[in-house]
Amino acid sequence: MPGGESTTIDKLLRAFDLRDLLMERIQAGLPVLGSCAGMILLATDLVDGIEGQQTLEAIPMTVRRNAFGRQVDSAEASLTWLPDGSSMRATFIRAPWVESYADEVEVLATAVAGDGVEHAVAVQYGSRLATAFHPEISDEAPRTPAPARPDLTWEQPTRAEPSDDVWEVRVEAFWDGVQRDDVAGVIAGAHALAEARPAGDAAALYEVASAHDYVGREAEAVVLYERALAAGLGGRRADEAVIQAREFAAERGASGRCGGVARVDVRQRGACTRRGGLPCPRAA
Ligand SMILES: NC(=O)CC[C@H](N)C(=O)O
Structure with a gap:
């Protein structure tokens, strides 16, 4: 799920009848990576979402939209990639952060924000990954990919019609x-x-x-x-x-x-x- 504007992506997913289909595919095991707006779309819960904003409810976490501030607060920052302790540069553009998350969610990177507090900015839940930053526009990428973890323990809620096929x-x-x-x-x-x-x-x-x-x-x-x-x-x-x-x-x-x-x-x-x-x- 790309960055961009999560409210627009949400509206388009619903206008083109893709939301339920994507939810079903992800629940059936389709691996997914969401960056920035994509992270917002994978969250079960939002802080500062707009009225009626929906997500794909794929990772049990609460994500705060525009947490780092407005466009002018967009920045590049150094992060520690926790799976191997390496450092990497990451680009944040009107970025969200993960406010809270279920025990089963693993934090892959944190960043200290303007409030002086460390926040989770990359997480993994089974084969579902989300980053608050834009890995596609940094020169650097994590040296060690996040380990594959196909086992999910949390049962995802769904608003999609139950369907096996x-x-x-x-x-x-x-x-x-x-x-x-x-x-x-x-x-x-x-x-x-x-x-x-x-x-x-x-x-x-x-x-x-x-x-x-x-x-x-x-x-x-x-x-x-x-x-x-x-x-x-x-x-x-x-x-x-x-x-x-x-x-x-x-x-x-x-x-x-x-x-x-x-x-x-x-x-x-x-x-x-x-x-x-x-x-x-x-x-x-
Ligand atoms: N770079 C981005 O993807 C920005 C995300 C945007 N703030 C949103 O709410 O969707």
């Missing part, structure tokens, strides 16, 4: 918003979902198949259902793929012979598997 949330959102008559949009949307998965992924193939089915392109859908099944599709998706592919085959066979058999509306069947649709038929 961000992709499944996207799939749900896609189907909640589909318009059956927007054929190109439905197909493109399903392909966009598939691109977020590895090539040949069974669940992704299934979703693309379903999209074709939904807009009435059954023949292509069946080929894709079969490919999904061959790729090892499991669970609910596998049941539905079998039913839908089988019905298409039956429908084809019937109409090919006499053309008089009641047509099963495969599109309807596609729709009924979605939330808010018709009750789902059960597999025989």
